Amino acid sequence: ATADIGVYGMGVMGSNLARNLARNGYRTAVGNRSVERTADFMGKHGEEAVFVPSHNMAEFISSLEPPRVGIIMVQAGAATDAVMESMAEHMEAGDIIVDCGNSLFSDTVRREAWCSARGLHFVGAGVSGGEEGALWGPSIMPGGTPESYDRLGPMFEAISAKVDGEPCCTHVGTDGAGHFVKMVHNGIEYADMQVIAEAYDLLKQRLGLSAGEIAEIFAAWNETELGSYLIEITAEVLRQVDAETGTPLVDLIVDRASQKGTGKWTVQNALDLAVPVTAIAEATMARGASSATEQRQAARTFAGHTANDEITNKEAFIEDVRQALYASKIVAYSQGFDQITEAAKTYGWDINRANVARIWRGGCIIRAVFLGDITEAYERNSELPLLMADENFAAKIDAAVPAWRRVVADAVLHGVPTPVFSSSLVYFDMLRAKRLPAALIQGQRDFFGAHTYQRTDKEGTFHTFWAEPGRPEEEA
Numbered sequence: 001a002t003a004d005i006g007v008y009g010m011g012v013m014g015s016n017l018a019r020n021l022a023r024n025g026y027r028t029a030v031g032n033r034s035v036e037r038t039a040d041f042m043g044k045h046g047e048e049a050v051f052v053p054s055h056n057m058a059e060f061i062s063s064l065e066p067p068r069v070g071i072i073m074v075q076a077g078a079a080t081d082a083v084m085e086s087m088a089e090h091m092e093a094g095d096i097i098v099d100c101g102n103s104l105f106s107d108t109v110r111r112e113a114w115c116s117a118r119g120l121h122f123v124g125a126g127v128s129g130g131e132e133g134a135l136w137g138p139s140i141m142p143g144g145t146p147e148s149y150d151r152l153g154p155m156f157e158a159i160s161a162k163v164d165g166e167p168c169c170t171h172v173g174t175d176g177a178g179h180f181v182k183m184v185h186n187g188i189e190y191a192d193m194q195v196i197a198e199a200y201d202l203l204k205q206r207l208g209l210s211a212g213e214i215a216e217i218f219a220a221w222n223e224t225e226l227g228s229y230l231i232e233i234t235a236e237v238l239r240q241v242d243a244e245t246g247t248p249l250v251d252l253i254v255d256r257a258s259q260k261g262t263g264k265w266t267v268q269n270a271l272d273l274a275v276p277v278t279a280i281a282e283a284t285m286a287r288g289a290s291s292a293t294e295q296r297q298a299a300r301t302f303a304g305h306t307a308n309d310e311i312t313n314k315e316a317f318i319e320d321v322r323q324a325l326y327a328s329k330i331v332a333y334s335q336g337f338d339q340i341t342e343a344a345k346t347y348g349w350d351i352n353r354a355n356v357a358r359i360w361r362g363g364c365i366i367r368a369v370f371l372g373d374i375t376e377a378y379e380r381n382s383e384l385p386l387l388m389a390d391e392n393f394a395a396k397i398d399a400a401v402p403a404w405r406r407v408v409a410d411a412v413l414h415g416v417p418t419p420v421f422s423s424s425l426v427y428f429d430m431l432r433a434k435r436l437p438a439a440l441i442q443g444q445r446d447f448f449g450a451h452t453y454q455r456t457d458k459e460g461t462f463h464t465f466w467a468e469p470g471r472p473e474e475e476a
């Protein structure tokens with residue numbers, strides 16, 4: 001055995017993870033179902049550091065020092081199962097199989113049980129940061145047993161991104177916790193991208209600014225509390241000019257956003273857990289709406305009856321939009337952390353939320369200045385019931401609310417669709433309401449289905465004979 005760790009799956013992500021490990025001094029075994037890929041990798045990168053190529057799984061596994069660590073980096077789903085089973089066949093008790101793909105956390109829970117019945121460890125690790133991240137330092141979210149982390153953790157921490165000297169990798173929790181947290185990361189990523197897109201659309205439609213002008217606004221915002229990778233790349237995307245036509249490229253891109261499914265999974269799971277992640281859900285639905293080509297075509301004929309006054313104070317409007325973006329972003333993250341909190345309770349994971357925010361400060365797609373503030377919020381109070389109610393965020397939301405209302409009202413009046421700005425404000429108003437019309441819903445449910453209700457003035461569960469005035473309500 002000559003390798004410290006192995007990566008199976010020589011796609012771009014697998015190759016880059018392997019190169020990152022090897023650059024950090026770990027002798028890295030590499031393998032792939034079709035051996036040409038491995039040969040190709042060795043041809044391109046074999047001289048960079050110490051790689052141990054293999055022709056088949058048996059050779060791949062036998063090149064690893066025990067307890068063996070084999071990373072799977074193939075397409076999530078059936079391919080992952082196939083590679084896991086073949087790895088397991090050649091491994092021995094105590095060895096560790098690591099899945100770094102974007103796997104569904106419930107698959108990870110199943111795979112962990114399958115491996116543990118064979119005396120093996122299975123670690124589902126979320127890896128964020130795209131191709132560049134995998135090569136130069138991603139954010140890594142491993143689940144699995146604490147024992148497996150003892151062996152794997154130091155290597156993952158070494159190759160992860162660093163912020164203030166701290167690695168963007170921590171043991172998130174047992175079995176599927178790592179992949180769950182990565183899934184919510186992606187849901188938040190969808191919401192974050194959508195709020196940025198809404199801000200862009202408002203600046204474009206209400207101020208008539210060009211892509212290049214909006215790029216400068218985002219570049220300036222990147223120097224504020226909004227400073228983040230997504231804001232930074234937004235400025236770059238908006239700056240890009242098509243060489244052929246001289247038109248901003250964004251104006252030539254078809255306006256239908258697609259997805260590979262992690263946002264959808266986040267929303268599906270949020271419904272299972274009954275956690276209102278309205279920002280993530282609206283962002284996911286917005287991608288769906290953009291892709292609803294026939295319906296969009298059919299709706300073209302509507303007169304929107306929109307107001308047509310122009311913004312007079314442009315600078316003030318730009319600042320309002322920035323604040324609305326910031327407030328909506330706080331809501332999105334607050335909801336995402338609610339989902340993680342509820343999942344931890346439901347699935348029995350001990351997840352330290354400050355650590356989750358800490359490892360998202362660098363390496364990953366949602367990396368941002370803001371995540372340092374979230375880390376501090378959970379450090380101030382590890383039992384925080386609502387992230388947006390943390391003293392720092394509460395003050396910021398409070399300061400942003402007037403601007404947020406102005407922007408949403410303006411968008412509604414002028415027919416600019418802002419699903420996440422608007423629904424986040426609605427969510428904020430729902431949470432702070434002293435009383436919600438849910439009382440009426442309970443009355444309606446009891447009326448037609450005897451679904452019962454609770455009262456504010458006495459204990460118990462009640463049913464009313466609504467159609468028979470005078471007949472006393474009953475305790476159910």
Ligand code: 6PG
Pocket residue numbers: 102127128129130186189258259260261262263364365
């Ligand atoms: C990351 C990204 C990455 C990918 C997602 C989202 O953290 O590095 O989230 O995992 O971009 O799969 O892709 P879609 O937008 O296609 O769903």
